[in-house]
Amino acid sequence: MKLVATPGSFVTGEAAIPGDKSCSHRALILGAMAEGETRISGMLESDDVLATARAIEAFGARVDHSDGGKWIVRGGTWRSPGSIDCGNSGTTARLLIGAVAGMPAVRAVFTGDESLSTRPMQRLTVPLERMGAIIEGGDRLPLTVQGTQLGGIDHRNVPASAQVKSAVLLAGLGTNAPVSITEPMPSRNHTELMLARFGCELEYSETPGGQVTRLGRRRTLVGCEIKIGADPSSAAFPLVAAAIVPGSDVLVRGMLVNPLRTGLYETMEAMGTDIRLSNERLQSGEIVADVRITHSHLRPCHVRPEQIPAMIDEIPALAVACAFADGESLIEGLGELRVKESDRLGAIVAGLAACGVVAMVHGDTLRIFGRGQVQGGANVATQGDHRIAMAFLALGLAAEQPVEVDRAEMIATSFPGFTEVMQALGADLR
Ligand SMILES: O=C(O)C1=C[C@@H](OP(=O)(O)O)[C@@H](O)[C@H](O)C1
Numbered sequence: 001m002k003l004v005a006t007p008g009s010f011v012t013g014e015a016a017i018p019g020d021k022s023c024s025h026r027a028l029i030l031g032a033m034a035e036g037e038t039r040i041s042g043m044l045e046s047d048d049v050l051a052t053a054r055a056i057e058a059f060g061a062r063v064d065h066s067d068g069g070k071w072i073v074r075g076g077t078w079r080s081p082g083s084i085d086c087g088n089s090g091t092t093a094r095l096l097i098g099a100v101a102g103m104p105a106v107r108a109v110f111t112g113d114e115s116l117s118t119r120p121m122q123r124l125t126v127p128l129e130r131m132g133a134i135i136e137g138g139d140r141l142p143l144t145v146q147g148t149q150l151g152g153i154d155h156r157n158v159p160a161s162a163q164v165k166s167a168v169l170l171a172g173l174g175t176n177a178p179v180s181i182t183e184p185m186p187s188r189n190h191t192e193l194m195l196a197r198f199g200c201e202l203e204y205s206e207t208p209g210g211q212v213t214r215l216g217r218r219r220t221l222v223g224c225e226i227k228i229g230a231d232p233s234s235a236a237f238p239l240v241a242a243a244i245v246p247g248s249d250v251l252v253r254g255m256l257v258n259p260l261r262t263g264l265y266e267t268m269e270a271m272g273t274d275i276r277l278s279n280e281r282l283q284s285g286e287i288v289a290d291v292r293i294t295h296s297h298l299r300p301c302h303v304r305p306e307q308i309p310a311m312i313d314e315i316p317a318l319a320v321a322c323a324f325a326d327g328e329s330l331i332e333g334l335g336e337l338r339v340k341e342s343d344r345l346g347a348i349v350a351g352l353a354a355c356g357v358v359a360m361v362h363g364d365t366l367r368i369f370g371r372g373q374v375q376g377g378a379n380v381a382t383q384g385d386h387r388i389a390m391a392f393l394a395l396g397l398a399a400e401q402p403v404e405v406d407r408a409e410m411i412a413t414s415f416p417g418f419t420e421v422m423q424a425l426g427a428d429l430r
């Protein structure tokens with residue numbers, strides 16, 4: 001399925017952004033590992049999260065849901081399900097591999113689609129095996145995990161990965177041994193915040209080597225209520241569109257503004273974006289706020305490696321904003337983009353070039369030469385990557401000529417309803 005973004009209308013109004021993907025996966029997995037009932041609202045019902053929901057059912061959890069993102073998970077003892085298809089979702093595979101590794105008597109084979117089957121897994125199997133995990137396979141799916149009684153670990157989380165950190169923490173729930181993670185560059189902490197909500201003890205300290213997170217003595221989970229905030233990674237597309245399309249003004253209510261996820265928004269503010277936060281509040285242990293962006297004249301940015309973990313999935317959207325800035329933007333530390341759903345660095349540069357924007361990569365640094373306006377008039381190869389598709393559709397709304405993306409059905413990986421949400425704001429997407 002192709003999709004075309006045609007310029008000429010501004011985007012304005014309230015964007016109905018679905019729940020955060022990272023928190024949705026975690027609410028399901030922790031709910032399935034907990035005693036009793038977990039009630040979740042604001043759940044993202046995207047393909048990736050549905051893969052996690054099917055997986056926890058196969059492991060023995062009872063899952064019910066009604067309209068409007070309300071889900072109930074009843075956890076309990078996990079059983080061996082045979083094979084678990086993680087689809088396109090790295091989070092599903094990596095978090096569940098960690099969870100199963102520490103459960104004696106549970107055995108599972110993890111598989112994924114073509115893209116997921118090329119993504120590296122040794123970054124988590126190596127620390128899990130240091131804890132004593134029994135894993136058959138190499139650096140790629142399929143992997144077979146035979147759960148067992150694990151020992152402890154002090155894992156140094158480099159490259160910064162919330163998925164690896166989460167896998168180690170979930171594996172550590174089944175042992176009393178010391179389990180700690182040291183992070184020179186902190187990654188998103190939704191697992192830690194949600195574990196605390198389920199009654200698990202965690203301890204934090206700062207050391208010269210980075211921030212240390214340690215599992216405490218109490219590691220059993222008890223079901224709870226979780227309300228999930230709107231996903232800042234999905235909101236990035238209508239909000240960047242608002243920043244670059246003249247006359248635009250978009251509001252997202254109840255967006256997750258955890259500082260480990262707001263790198264894009266801080267960078268956009270430094271670029272001169274008119275961005276306003278209001279109604280900041282705590283919701284199920286996470287901070288959410290209403291976020292409003294209006295069209296602005298953008299300056300180029302210089303993003304350093306240590307800023308990347310807080311915007312790792314937003315780089316395609318940021319690259320689009322940079323294309324409309326006046327001057328050369330420099331984004332450093334992007335090596336991890338090579339191992340996402342596609343080679344995102346390559347896809348960004350090729351897509352920008354097709355749209356008439358000069359961009360280049362040296363090592364893991366991306367340079368984008370913005371001229372304040374973008375020609376467009378291209379067919380962009382998404383490489384089957386949802387975030388590349390949404391980013392270039394946002395670009396097409398502000399370009400001189402329409403932009404077509406070669407595939408759009410995989411947008412449902414993270415943001416089902418993207419087209420309708422954008423159309424409701426006035427965007428010409430067909
Ligand atoms: O933990 C998570 O929910 C995620 C962590 C990030 O991956 P890494 O852990 O590989 O950085 C991110 O890119 C992914 O979309 C979701």
Ligand SMILES: C=C(OP(=O)(O)O)C(=O)O
Pocket residue numbers: 048088089090091092313340341387414
């Ligand atoms: C990288 C992503 O997700 P995952 O790693 O879960 O496939 C993403 O959604 O951009």
